[in-house]
Amino acid sequence: MSSLLIAYLLAWAATSAFLGWLALQNKRLVSRQEELRRMLAKNDNANSFYADAA
Amino acid sequence: MQACTAGLKLRLLAGPLLFLFLLAPALLMIFLYAPAESTMGEVQRILYIHVPVAWCSLSACLAMGVCGSIYLVRDSLVWDHWSQAAAEVGWLCSTLTLATGSLWARQAWGVWWTWEPRLTSTLILWLIFMGFFVIRAGLEDPRRRARIGAVFAMVGVADVPLIFLATRWFRGVHPVTPEMDPRMRLTLLFAGVSFVVFFAFVTVLRKQQLELAEECACMESQTIFQR
Numbered sequence: 001m002s003s004l005l006i007a008y009l010l011a012w013a014a015t016s017a018f019l020g021w022l023a024l025q026n027k028r029l030v031s032r033q034e035e036l037r038r039m040l041a042k043n044d045n046a047n048s049f050y051a052d053a054a
Numbered sequence: 055m056q057a058c059t060a061g062l063k064l065r066l067l068a069g070p071l072l073f074l075f076l077l078a079p080a081l082l083m084i085f086l087y088a089p090a091e092s093t094m095g096e097v098q099r100i101l102y103i104h105v106p107v108a109w110c111s112l113s114a115c116l117a118m119g120v121c122g123s124i125y126l127v128r129d130s131l132v133w134d135h136w137s138q139a140a141a142e143v144g145w146l147c148s149t150l151t152l153a154t155g156s157l158w159a160r161q162a163w164g165v166w167w168t169w170e171p172r173l174t175s176t177l178i179l180w181l182i183f184m185g186f187f188v189i190r191a192g193l194e195d196p197r198r199r200a201r202i203g204a205v206f207a208m209v210g211v212a213d214v215p216l217i218f219l220a221t222r223w224f225r226g227v228h229p230v231t232p233e234m235d236p237r238m239r240l241t242l243l244f245a246g247v248s249f250v251v252f253f254a255f256v257t258v259l260r261k262q263q264l265e266l267a268e269e270c271a272c273m274e275s276q277t278i279f280q281r
Contacts (some may be wrong), residue, residue, distance in 0.1 A: 003161055007100045007154045014153075018146050019069075022259060025158070029266045036273040043277065 076248035080241075088241040097161045102242055104154040106249035107147045109174070111196055112214050113250060114144025114257070115179060118186070119211030123203030131268065134200035135249060137207055138190070139260035143253050147181035168237060171224035175217040182210035196268075 091098035117140035119142045125133035155173065156166045167173065186206055193199040221230040234242070 002210050003097050003157045006098055007103060007157045010153055010157075011103050014146060014150055022249070022263065026263055026266075027264065029270055033266065033273070036270060036277060039277050040273060044147075048101050 062259070068255065069126055072252055076099055076251055080245045080248040083244055084242045088238050089235055091238075094162060097158065100116045100154050100158045101201045102245045103249075104151060105242060106246040107150040107154065110244055110249055110253045111144050111147035111151050111179060112217065114140045114147060114253070115182070115211060116215050117257070118144060118207045119214075121205035125200055125204045126208075131196060131200060133208075134196075134203065134263070135264040135268070136201060136257075137200075140182055140263060141186050141207070143257045145180070147253060148176065148180045148183060153178060168227065170226040171220040172217060172226055172228040175220050176212060179210075179213050179217060182206075182213055186210065211231075216237060 080102075084099055087100065088102065090096055118137050121133045121137035122139060125131075152173075155176070159168070159173075186203060189206055190199050190203050193202060212262060220226065221228050265266050
């Protein structure tokens with residue numbers, strides 16, 4: 001009986017850990033994407049300012 | 055970009071639905087519907103998780119090889135993402151196959167591990183997944199990584215028929231399609247379908263995430279170029 005419990009708990013824990021890791025990665029990537037998008041927009045604004053000035 | 059994030063959120067919502075309609079009924083069938091086996095008793099219920107995760111790991115290995123070969127033909131990184139996502143899910147499933155099988159073997163055969171043909175070929179599958187990650191981790195160029203990974207994945211697929219036919223070709227102690235009560239068979243089938251659908255869903259999530267990572271890398275190179 002304990003082997004049965006261990007098997008199911010192990011499967012649950014491993015799958016949950018994998019899904020948790022996926023969720024964390026996802027969060028990190030989405031915030032990084034936002035940050036990069038802001039950075040690119042700022043650079044575009046600066047480039048167009050200098051192009052106009054020239 | 056926004057469509058990609060919205061797609062991710064939609065898929066995250068699909069998770070609880072999958073649990074409600076597939077995994078929860080499968081667990082109820084395993085513990086309440088399927089009868090206990092006369093010789094092994096309750097421990098036999100490990101089979102309902104061991105066999106489905108084994109199916110998932112074999113399917114993932116096949117998917118890894120097929121996507122790798124499509125990458126070599128089409129030279130599109132999307133197929134490399136599919137291949138990597140399948141390999142990661144396959145590694146998780148083959149780890150669970152070995153762990154649950156070992157727990158079952160301790161009760162059935164009195165040992166945690168034996169160098170039996172099917173067990174050995176399953177261990178080789180686990181090592182193939184690990185090798186796939188190790189080789190890829192050592193390569194920085196995405197195209198080169200994808201190409202070498204694809205070749206490795208195609209070679210790794212050769213282990214799938216070996217695992218499948220190990221009990222037929224070689225004399226071993228691993229059970230081969232034993233006689234089962236119809237309720238046990240139905241439970242095993244339902245659990246199998248549920249787990250395959252669930253892990254396919256996880257593979258789609260991971261592939262989506264790898265695409266997002268590539269998008270970020272592309273944007274990073276743009277910012278460096280602009281500086």
